[in-house]
Amino acid sequence: MQEKTLNFFEKVYEVARLIPDGRVTSYGAIAKYLGAAKSARMVGYAMNGSHNKEDIPAHRVVNRKGLLTGKFHFDGTNLMQQLLENEGVEVVENQIQNFEALFWDPAKEL
Template identity: 65%
Template sequence: MPDYNFYDNVYDVVRQIPKGRVTSYGAIAAYLGSKQSSRIVGYAMMACGSAQPPVPAHRVVNRQGLLTGKFHFGGDTMEQMLQSEGVEVIENQVQNFKELFWDPAIELAL
């Protein structure tokens, strides 16, 4: 049974990622105090289709900047969504990943 409270926390973080930036499943998990839960963050991204307000799941990639969740979007939708925000993607990998990386532990620090 998924932990919907955890999913809601994930969605709250993902909704704060600015356009043109990306983060990783692991960075979200670490920010939420559950470093070993990056796979659960991925499950949350798979389940966010009907979440309101919408969750920009296309901005979440793996730790190397690979679009590992792209098949959940169908075709090249994830890549197109990122490129429409100015994120260059070549062969399913975000270019300039380090410069575009949005770390919630830094960006959301109080």
């Protein structure tokens, strides 16, 4: 993997580590915060590769509609949902309930 991509992934991980318990953000919000607004998919790739890093709460990063699109990259069928529910986030049919209220925007919070 190119060094530039690795550096981008590390920046993504730095932001993801700051997402508070019980809150969620989107791939696009992280990309925009990092000055790469069209790189939401790259943020997704970073999250997919972060599951062996216990200090990165990848379960708190969802798509722009609050869907658990990354759930297939977690061990177990519903691990992503279980981790969110353990933090008090309600998930119905793979979608965050009350998404707007739980949304954490790094551009506004940091």
